[in-house]
Amino acid sequence: MPFSLLKFALKKDGQMPRALPTPSELKPAYDIVIIGGGGHGLATAYYLARDWGITNVAVLEKGYIGGGNTGRNTMVIRSNYLTPAGVKFYDTSVRLYQDLAQDFDMNLMLSKRAQITLAHNDAQMRTMRWRDEVSRHFGIASDLVGIDELRRLVPTMNLSDGVRFPVQGALVHHPGSIARHDAIAWGYGSGAWKRGAEIHQNTTVTGLEIDGANGGRKITGVHTDRGFIKAGQVIQCVAGMSGEVARMAGIKLPIKTFPLQAGVTQPLKRFLDPMISSAQHHVYLSQTSRGEIVVGGGSDPHPLYSTRSTLEMKEAWMVGTLELFPYLAEVKILRQWAGMTDMTPDYSPVMGKSEVKNYYLDAGWGTWGFKATPVCGKTNAELIAKDEVPELIEAFSLERFNTFSLLDDKAATAASH
Ligand SMILES: Cc1cc2nc3c(=O)[nH]c(=O)nc-3n(C[C@H](O)[C@H](O)[C@H](O)COP(=O)(O)OP(=O)(O)OC[C@H]3O[C@@H](n4cnc5c(N)ncnc54)[C@H](O)[C@@H]3O)c2cc1C
Numbered sequence: 001m002p003f004s005l006l007k008f009a010l011k012k013d014g015q016m017p018r019a020l021p022t023p024s025e026l027k028p029a030y031d032i033v034i035i036g037g038g039g040h041g042l043a044t045a046y047y048l049a050r051d052w053g054i055t056n057v058a059v060l061e062k063g064y065i066g067g068g069n070t071g072r073n074t075m076v077i078r079s080n081y082l083t084p085a086g087v088k089f090y091d092t093s094v095r096l097y098q099d100l101a102q103d104f105d106m107n108l109m110l111s112k113r114a115q116i117t118l119a120h121n122d123a124q125m126r127t128m129r130w131r132d133e134v135s136r137h138f139g140i141a142s143d144l145v146g147i148d149e150l151r152r153l154v155p156t157m158n159l160s161d162g163v164r165f166p167v168q169g170a171l172v173h174h175p176g177s178i179a180r181h182d183a184i185a186w187g188y189g190s191g192a193w194k195r196g197a198e199i200h201q202n203t204t205v206t207g208l209e210i211d212g213a214n215g216g217r218k219i220t221g222v223h224t225d226r227g228f229i230k231a232g233q234v235i236q237c238v239a240g241m242s243g244e245v246a247r248m249a250g251i252k253l254p255i256k257t258f259p260l261q262a263g264v265t266q267p268l269k270r271f272l273d274p275m276i277s278s279a280q281h282h283v284y285l286s287q288t289s290r291g292e293i294v295v296g297g298g299s300d301p302h303p304l305y306s307t308r309s310t311l312e313m314k315e316a317w318m319v320g321t322l323e324l325f326p327y328l329a330e331v332k333i334l335r336q337w338a339g340m341t342d343m344t345p346d347y348s349p350v351m352g353k354s355e356v357k358n359y360y361l362d363a364g365w366g367t368w369g370f371k372a373t374p375v376c377g378k379t380n381a382e383l384i385a386k387d388e389v390p391e392l393i394e395a396f397s398l399e400r401f402n403t404f405s406l407l408d409d410k411a412a413t414a415a416s417h
Pocket residue numbers: 035036037038039040041060061062063064065066067068069070071072073074075076077203204205206237238239240241245260261262296337338339340341365366367368369370371372416417
């Protein structure tokens with residue numbers, strides 16, 4: 001990167017080529033249309049091109065790439081879930097993250113920190129033990145630690161007895177990492193574009209054209225605010241708008257959309273290496289490479305299509321943060337923001353085929369979908385290319401809500417993201 005910067009700085013007339021040129025026209029037809037240019041949509045286009053040689057693909061994004069939840073999340077990458085299907089799936093993603101910087105030739109600032117989830121009572125200790133066992137079963141480095149070891153790992157945290165909710169122990173997930181989220185979108189976007197996929201920003205899908213009835217329904221094209229295009233296969237990757245977009249295909253998803261907020265403080269001297277999460281306090285935090293503390297908590301209490309941030313949520317995280325790190329009391333919060341998250345009843349995603357023959361789902365990513373970006377891209381691409389559901393995502397089918405085979409990962413998502 002520095003060499004190319006120097007090269008263009010010294011060129012008289014030289015301007016750096018745009019990282020992601022936008023084609024001016026939509027073609028009348030594409031083999032595949034991807035609705036949503038967040039990490040999941042762009043990763044799908046990338047792996048379709050890279051792994052399957054499929055490039056007659058358009059990604060349609062109503063805003064700018066990564067402007068949705070991909071650019072708003074708190075970057076937690078981990079796989080210490082509760083259900084075996086979840087752990088296997090997220091672990092594949094954590095492993096895929098390792099090679100991305102190489103694949104994209106881009107610094108993603110991937111930083112392995114370990115994630116520490118605190119337990120404040122016996123019930124939480126039991127859940128941590130359970131999660132620890134599932135992780136170990138799949139060969140994921142995990143430890144259940146007591147208070148003395150925790151003191152050694154995070155000497156700056158308040159672990160005294162004289163607090164409202166004394167800490168009893170913790171689950172230490174060693175692969176826990178963070179990565180620069182906008183770089184993930186740009187890496188996948190430019191990688192897909194270089195291989196021939198088209199990425200159309202400022203293009204909103206407004207409707208879907210469907211032929212046939214009941215079990216024989218098939219999608220034929222997509223209406224956009226820039227005109228109609230024919231499509232051979234379509235996948236929706238629209239996060240907080242999942243319910244609305246699926247409705248255009250006549251599909252009802254068991255999803256409610258809630259805002260989720262986060263914030264960042266002024267930069268501080270390095271004092272916190274691992275990510276810390278506490279469901280009891282409903283707060284989680286990590287320190288970025290620039291020294292800022294990124295803080296978040298649970299979703300807003302009521303479903304809403306809004307990205308407004310609120311004082312109530314900020315106060316809630318601050319209470320939890322100060323119980324764990326009281327000396328941060330004078331630190332300033334510089335920014336606060338919100339995204340819209342599509343929450344399923346079992347806190348697991350909805351992926352795979354739908355009742356419309358050539359229409360695929362990548363939805364229900366709630367508060368946990370950033371870490372899944374690579375594995376979603378890879379499995380979505382295989383699903384579309386072969387029209388067969390990859391084994392890794394079989395358990396996440398929409399059908400599970402009819403057969404009552406839910407994948408309850410709520411205990412592993414609370415304020416950990
Ligand atoms: C505050 C916050 C913190 C989070 N923290 C974490 C975390 O630490 N770890 C983690 O794993 N996950 C986290 N998440 C969740 C994670 O960010 C999302 O699950 C993930 O980014 C979803 O990616 P995506 O590509 O599906 O969605 P998005 O990035 O939201 O992309 C969807 C895109 O679809 C576009 N779109 C919508 N409707 C249309 C339409 N009709 N036509 C065309 N385009 C459309 C949108 O403009 C958007 O850009 C967090 C979320 C938030 C809000």
